[in-house]
Structures are given as C-alpha cells and as structure tokens.
Amino acid sequence: MTQEPKVTIVVVPRERFSCTQESLESIYQHTEIPFKLVYVDGNSPAKVRSYLQQQAEEKNFQLLRTDYYLTPNQARNLGLSQVTTDYLVFADNDVVVTPGWLKALLQCAEETEATVVGPLMCQEKPLHEIVHFAGGESHILVDKMGRRRLREKMYKQGKKVKDIYNDLKRTPTELAEFHCVLVRRSIFDKVGLLDEAIMNTKEHLDFCMSLREIGEKVYFEPASIVTYVPGPPLEFTDLHFYMLRWSNAWQMASLNRIRQKWDLAEDGYFQAKYKQQGWRRYGTIIYPLARRLSLGVGSDLLARAIARFEHIFNRYLTNRHAHQQRQRLQSLPKSPSQPHVSLQS
Structure with a gap:
C-alpha cells in the first residue's frame, strides 16, 4: 500500500527563473518519502513556462500560473491555498536539495512537536559547501530609552560546512528562512495568511516572531542540507x-x-x-x-x-x-x- 503524503512542497519564485530546472530536478531526485507538490509560476518566460507545463503533466503536480509577477508572500499564500496535508514546505525556485532533506525535516517536527523546522542552509556554488544559515536570532529588545529595537543574527554564515558540521546539533532557534522551511499546516488556521504588505525582505523574521509570540516552537535541523543559488540573473x-x-x-x-x-x-x-x-x-x-x-x-x-x-x-x-x-x-x-x-x- 502506498503511503499517503504528509507533506506538500510549495515552490515559489525567488528572484529569477533560470534555476528552475536544476531546482525541480533535485527535488524529485533526492526526496525519498512521498510528497505532493504545488508549483507557483509567477509569470515565468515562455521557455520556463513550457518546461513547467511539461513537467506538471509528466510528474502529476499542481501548477499554478499568474500572468504577472508575484511578491514572495503572495506566491506562498497562493500555494498555501491548495495544501491539504499536515505539513508543507515553502521552497524557493533556486533551491537545490540533498538526499534525505525532507525526511529529516519531517522527523524533527514530529519528534519535537515543532511548528517550523529549518534546514542547514548553504549558499551559492559549489553546492552544499558554504553555510548561509545555521539557526539564528530574531527578537525585540527594549533599550534604556524604552525604544523597541530589532535583534537579528544568523549563525555560522560564510563558514565551510566541512569545518563545522560535526558540531551542529538539532536545536530550538528563533529563526528559520523561507528559502526552505517546513511548517505545520494547522498554524495558519491560528495566525492567518502570511503578511503580503511585507513585499521582499524580512518576511521570515515577521513569521517566526509571530509564531514564537504565541508559544510555537521553531527548530534548526542540520541533518537536512539544502543550498540556495542566488543571482545574478543569468538570462x-x-x-x-x-x-x-x-x-x-x-x-x-x-x-x-x-x-x-x-x-x-x-x-x-x-x-x-x-x-x-x-x-x-x-x-x-x-x-x-x-x-x-x-x-x-x-x-x-x-x-x-x-x-x-x-x-x-x-x-x-x-x-x-x-x-x-x-x-x-x-x-x-x-x-x-x-x-x-x-x-x-
């Protein structure tokens, strides 16, 4: 009997479209557990649009296309509207994953009862070699003048994975990034949709702080390794x-x-x-x-x-x-x- 998927992967545009094929192929190559996929195509160029239509037919995933560009939270909310599984993963369209990435995130969520789990996020090419994010801080400090100030810190950025990996442990964290993050679907029944007034930056801070404000757990899981491949725009x-x-x-x-x-x-x-x-x-x-x-x-x-x-x-x-x-x-x-x-x- 085929196991029913517990997770829907929601892929959204980040900043360009030229990494689409490499990212999507890595998901299907390296995801061993059953999953559903919702792909949000925000006005990609003709070549990418044709590729995604072909892949949706071959692999039987849901493709949502708009004829205009989307902000990140617009795209995530659009994908979220189609999710019926217990968990979802928001993944940008320039993310390349490694074997076992999704299983490790899901296992962490179920063992810790976390609402959000973020992987060890690497950056750029060569893939999976340089740390972008290994947990972090995001909270409000009140200074001596009574002013509310934002504290943001990303751990281990720029370090080589091979130099620090053995020291990394699953741990609670204040922050997970939207490059790739697993979330319990039920939390949106409590907090509503992602804030679309936050159009292109710091939306992950807002989301994680909102959850922690109501007592929800955010975890970092280094057994899951993914890399995001930022610009420049290649085409x-x-x-x-x-x-x-x-x-x-x-x-x-x-x-x-x-x-x-x-x-x-x-x-x-x-x-x-x-x-x-x-x-x-x-x-x-x-x-x-x-x-x-x-x-x-x-x-x-x-x-x-x-x-x-x-x-x-x-x-x-x-x-x-x-x-x-x-x-x-x-x-x-x-x-x-x-x-x-x-x-x-």
Whole structure:
C-alpha cells in the first residue's frame, strides 16, 4: 500500500527563473518519502513556462500560473491555498536539495512537536559547501530609552560546512528562512495568511516572531542540507522580475511594514537598510555592465552614472506594476483578494 503524503512542497519564485530546472530536478531526485507538490509560476518566460507545463503533466503536480509577477508572500499564500496535508514546505525556485532533506525535516517536527523546522542552509556554488544559515536570532529588545529595537543574527554564515558540521546539533532557534522551511499546516488556521504588505525582505523574521509570540516552537535541523543559488540573473528574461523583486519601493514598503507592525524604533538597523537600497541590483547588474562597457577602466564612475538612470527606470517598473495590480483588482467583481491563476495538475 502506498503511503499517503504528509507533506506538500510549495515552490515559489525567488528572484529569477533560470534555476528552475536544476531546482525541480533535485527535488524529485533526492526526496525519498512521498510528497505532493504545488508549483507557483509567477509569470515565468515562455521557455520556463513550457518546461513547467511539461513537467506538471509528466510528474502529476499542481501548477499554478499568474500572468504577472508575484511578491514572495503572495506566491506562498497562493500555494498555501491548495495544501491539504499536515505539513508543507515553502521552497524557493533556486533551491537545490540533498538526499534525505525532507525526511529529516519531517522527523524533527514530529519528534519535537515543532511548528517550523529549518534546514542547514548553504549558499551559492559549489553546492552544499558554504553555510548561509545555521539557526539564528530574531527578537525585540527594549533599550534604556524604552525604544523597541530589532535583534537579528544568523549563525555560522560564510563558514565551510566541512569545518563545522560535526558540531551542529538539532536545536530550538528563533529563526528559520523561507528559502526552505517546513511548517505545520494547522498554524495558519491560528495566525492567518502570511503578511503580503511585507513585499521582499524580512518576511521570515515577521513569521517566526509571530509564531514564537504565541508559544510555537521553531527548530534548526542540520541533518537536512539544502543550498540556495542566488543571482545574478543569468538570462535576459530574468532581468525584469529581478529588478522588480529587489526594487527600492518594495524594500521600503517591507521595512516600513516591519517597523510599524512591531512598533520598532527607526534606529541604526533601519537606517543602514535604507542606505543599502539597490545593492543587489548594483552588484549583479549595474557594476558588471559598467565593467564590460569600460573594459575595466573607470568602472566605478560609469557604474554610478548608470545607477542614477537605473533608479529612475526602477521607479517606473514598480509604479507600472502597482498600477497594473490596481487595475486587476478593480476588474474582479467578486473576491478581489484572489489572484487570477491558471491551474494545471
């Protein structure tokens, strides 16, 4: 008798689409226990769309597609709406997993009664070699002036896995990241959907702090190892989504929402984030372009000049997207909160 799946994997777009095939193939290659899969395709380019449609037919998973780009929490909530299993895993579409990854997360949740379990998260290529996140801290401190301040820390980032792995243990933690995280489905009946006003950053802090505030457990499980493969956008068709995903407007909206929701002081933590706006776009798009155009001579000056124009263009992209979203909502006579999606399973 085939075991009924306890887990649904919900894959969502992170910042680009060019890692889609490698990520999806790793899930099917390295997941030994039964699972369901819901794949959220937020306006991928034609080649990726065709690939996902073919894979959905062959592997019999549910494919949800929108004809517009989604924020991370929009995509997660859309996938969540289709989950009926006891557990789900939110996984970004640039995550590559290792053998036994899902079994280890599920086992941790069942043995500890945790609501959320995060794996040992690695970063970049070569795969599974450099630590991105091995548990962490996320809580509110009240200083001597009575100001509420956010404390955030990620453990072991940048360390080599081979150097620290034997010292890592399953342990309670304050933080798990949405790159890949297992969650009990029933918790959303208590806390509602993920906060879509947090558009592109710190949504994992908000989620974990909200759960711990009501006494739910978050665990780190190093027996599960996955790697997320960040940009740069590898293909021209990645650029639009990447620029929107890491836009100044989405970042400011997210930081303002976090600060207001948790009644936080606008301190050095937030001031530093404001100054860092656009750093991903600068590092992955603007500066490499300047180096190519200048043959490496005067790249910094040219990059700063390009950045001024890029910021204007970035505002245009975000304003146009916001306008299109308002038009879409106005065109829906009923249930305007529900996105227009095409379903395939």
